[in-house]
Amino acid sequence: MKKIAYLGLFTFVMAIAVSGCRENKSTGEKIEDGIEEVGDGIEEGVEEVGDEIDDATDDN
Numbered sequence: 001m002k003k004i005a006y007l008g009l010f011t012f013v014m015a016i017a018v019s020g021c022r023e024n025k026s027t028g029e030k031i032e033d034g035i036e037e038v039g040d041g042i043e044e045g046v047e048e049v050g051d052e053i054d055d056a057t058d059d060n
Contacts, residue, residue, distance in 0.1 A: 025033075
């Protein structure tokens, strides 16, 4: 009988721990995060193009 009680308690504690750690973001925060990711991608692309231009001019 104790094993069943411990199993039930363990299941309850794990359910609380897993559901309590979730981060809920608002729609505005999700949009902001997406814009930041796009901006980071653009910056990386510009840096790569600049590096390629530098490499091409160094070769000549």
